[in-house]
Amino acid sequence: MSGRKTAIVVAPGRGTYGKSELGSIARLHGQRFADAIAGFDAERRDRGQPTVTELDGADRFSVATHMRGDVAAPLIYTATALDYLSIDREAYDIAATLGNSMGWYSALALGGAVSIADGFRIANAMGLNSQTHGPGGQILMQVVDDDWRPVPGLRDTLLDMVAAIDARADHALALSIDLAGMLVLAGNEEGLAALLAEAPPTPGRDPLRLAGHGPFHTPLMAGSSQKAKAELPPSLFARPALPMVDGRGHIWRRFSSDPLQMWDYSFGHQILAPYDFALSVQVAVKEFAPQAIILPGPGDTLGGAIAQALIGIEWQGMKSKADFMARQASDPILLSMGRTEQRALVTGDK
Incomplete structure (x- = not known):
């Protein structure tokens, strides 16, 4: 009988390569995966773009540069893909892959639906294509309390308000990403302004406008979809492994x-x-019953959303942040490769 743990792998999306991650690709992967990084650099160089090596090796982190879609996407994909290749397969049997937003393109490569090289091509192209949209952006709003329990009625109130604002002339507003304990809402400038003016108080944090983000996952991204289908052919795809x-x-x-x-x-x-x-x-844990959920880098900011999704279905008896933290202390279910001590558990490196 195999001693390996069953695991699912969750690929992070935009906003996860920040100041703390600058230089991490070279530091963690520069020697072992030099050939892969060289291939990614060549793809960027052929398109007249700064390479992954140059961007990761910058003297300092620049919000104006590193958070831009055409820079953030290839950096995040590279960190995620190479972390995935670093997982100790003698210790973990990967049952499925998934991702958050842009992380879906990473999940395609991790799951074998496209090659690692073509996954970079897709992520790099989509970093540019994601900038093809009209004026607008995303706002993050919290809908759980400090113990990650839903605030009664708040989610429905916000979604009803979003629908009402979207129905107004010249206003566009919609749910963009459901992060369990947080909702990402997206729209044009008129829609976002109305939301900020009319939204009820929310717990934990004030509504946050996400820097450098467009109105992702809404019809306002039609130009991005059209460019993607024109540039990235179906021949890149195969049945997943x-x-x-x-x-x-x-x-x-x-x-x-x-x-x-x-x-x-x-x-x-x-x-x-x-x-x-x-x-x-929630579907992944119900379907594949993993003994571990592996979150590759960069960073570990998606960990809270994963935990809140588990709490939402009371996975293995977890009903609150306190329950989740107690589980993590005794028998961690979520292993973030952005945390040194948890990374070692995933890679087997001492």
Whole structure:
């Protein structure tokens, strides 16, 4: 009987490569994965873009540069993909992959639906394509209390307000990403201004406008979808080697998935409709019953959303932040590769 733990891998999305991650690609992967990084650099160089090595090796982190889509996406993909390749396969049996928003493109490569090299090509192209949209952006709003329990009625109140604002002339507003304990709402400037002016008090933090983010996962991204389908052909896709859970909670299985449908979803619905990250996590743990959830880098900011998704279905008896933290202290279910001590558990490095 195998001693390996069953695990699912969750690929992070935008906003995860920050000041603390600068230089981490070279530090963690520069020797072992030099050839892969050189290939990614060549892809960027051929397009007249600064290379991953140059961006990761910058003297200091620049919000104006490193948070821009065409820079953030390739950095995040590189860190995620190389972390995934660093997982100790003698210790972990990977049952499925999933991701948050842009992390879906990483999940495609981790799950084998596209190659690691083509995954970089997709992430790099989508970093540029994601900037093809009209004026607008995203706002993050918290809907749970300090113990990660839902505030009664707040989620429904916000979503009803979003629908009412979206119905107004010249206003666009919609749910962009469901992060369990937080909602990312996206729209044009008129819609975002109305939301900030009319939203009820929320716990924990004030509504946060996400720097450098467009109105992702809404129809305002139609230009991005069109460019993606024109530039990235279906021939990049094959049946996955592992099951993958998308932003609808749909499972793309190894032998029954149609590559053309995956391509259409990835550059259609995934761009233009809400991404239900919480549901994808909940479906994955129910379907594959993992003994570990591995969160590759960069960073570990997605850990809270994963935990809140688990609490939302009371996974293995966890009903609150206190329950989750107690579980992490005794028998960690979530292993973040952005944390040194947890990384060592995943890679087997001493």
